[in-house]
Amino acid sequence: MTKYLFLFYILAFSNVAHKAYAQSDQKVKWQYKAIKKGDKLYQIQMTATIDQGWHLYSQQQSADAIALPTTFTFVKNPLIQAKGKTSEQGKLYDEIEPATRSRSRYYTNKVVFVQEVILKKNIKTAFKGEVEFMVCDDKQCLPPGNVKFSVSLQ
Numbered sequence: 001m002t003k004y005l006f007l008f009y010i011l012a013f014s015n016v017a018h019k020a021y022a023q024s025d026q027k028v029k030w031q032y033k034a035i036k037k038g039d040k041l042y043q044i045q046m047t048a049t050i051d052q053g054w055h056l057y058s059q060q061q062s063a064d065a066i067a068l069p070t071t072f073t074f075v076k077n078p079l080i081q082a083k084g085k086t087s088e089q090g091k092l093y094d095e096i097e098p099a100t101r102s103r104s105r106y107y108t109n110k111v112v113f114v115q116e117v118i119l120k121k122n123i124k125t126a127f128k129g130e131v132e133f134m135v136c137d138d139k140q141c142l143p144p145g146n147v148k149f150s151v152s153l154q
Contacts, residue, residue: 026051027050027051027054027135027142028048028049028050028051028054028056028133028135028145029048029049030046030047030048030049030131030147030149031046031047031049032044032045032046032047032149032150032151033045033047033151034127034151034152034153037116039122040118040119040120040121040122041083041116041117041118041119042116042117042118042119042127042153043114043115043116044114044115044116044117044127044151045112045113045114046072046086046112046113046114046115046131046149047110047111047112047113048070048107048110048111048112048113048133049109049110050107050108050109050110050111050135051135052109053137053138054108054135054136054137055093055097055106055107055108055135055136055137056070056106056107056108056111056133056134056135057069057070057104057105057106057107057133057134057136058070058088058092058105058106058107059071059072059086059088059113060105061104061105062094062102062103062104062105064102064103065100065102065103065104065105066100066101066102066104067097067100067102067104067106067134067136067141068132068133068134068144070113070131070132070133070134071131071132071133072086072113072115072129072130072131073129073130073131073132074115074127074128074129075128075129077125077126077127077128078120079119079120079121079123079125080117080118080119080120080125080127080153081117081118081120082115082116082117083116083117083118084115084116085115086113086114086115087113087114087115088107088111088112088113088114089111089112089113089114090107090109090110090111090112091107091108091109092105092106092107093105093106093107093108097136097138098138098139099136099137099138099139099140099141100136100141106136113131115127117153119153124152124153124154125152125153126150126151126152126153127150127151127153128148128149128150128151129148129149130146130147130148130149131146131147131149132144132145132146133145133147
């Protein structure tokens with residue numbers, strides 16, 4: 001009986017945790033596109049549209065911040081070289097926020113993350129990666145969300 005009770009708790013918790021993680025993904029809609037800037041130079045735009053009342057954290061946080069910064073992890077591709085760091089375009093807030101009671105840097109409504117890449121050869125390939133992010137409103141923060149992406153380069 002104890003085994004079944006333990007199994008029930010594990011299954012119940014995993015279902016609740018899965019739903020909690022999925023909530024972050026519901027508060028932010030991601031779109032990805034590649035813009036050709038030169039012969040082999042592309043600008044990858046990763047646009048986050050954030051639900052009203054919620055905010056998404058910057059990649060750079062203050063030393064006292066509790067919030068999880070937005071992080072991009074790119075899949076290594078021998079045909080692509082990243083040029084510089086991922087930049088951010090949007091209205092950045094830098095203030096003490098009620099939910100975490102710490103100084104945080106975040107965006108509301110919309111932010112565009114930009115990464116320039118160089119193709120090593122003129123060949124069709126894809127720029128792939130994953131974004132990890134956390135969203136909060138004035139009262140709560142949701143568990144981090146992870147979204148994989150792939151952008152075609154030609």
